Amino acid sequence: MKKDWMKSNVTYTLVNEDHKKGVKHSFAYVAQNVTAEKVASFAKILESLVDGNITDAAVSSTDHVELSDAPQTQPAPAAPQT
Numbered sequence: 001m002k003k004d005w006m007k008s009n010v011t012y013t014l015v016n017e018d019h020k021k022g023v024k025h026s027f028a029y030v031a032q033n034v035t036a037e038k039v040a041s042f043a044k045i046l047e048s049l050v051d052g053n054i055t056d057a058a059v060s061s062t063d064h065v066e067l068s069d070a071p072q073t074q075p076a077p078a079a080p081q082t
Helices: 036-049
Strands: 002-015 023-027 053-066
Touching: 002 036, 036 053
Parallel strands: none
Antiparallel strands: 002 023, 002 053
16 A cells, blocks of 8 residues: 655634634645644734634645555456457
8 A cells, every 4th residue: 555645735713803703714735744833833924914813723634545455457358259
């Protein structure tokens, strides 16, 4: 079995007067091994640009898994020749 990283993104929750329950803002093209410190640093940048507070962040990644142990499909038998 082989596992390859494909992509990651981060979603921040912003809370302010207009969004008391929070509103989600997602960002794509996040580095494969992004650290919590970098996610938090970017949250601070966002807070400096918008009116409100970032309350949390969620990082999600997508991996492709090749199932080398999966049974291989057999080709259909050839038609008899006459």
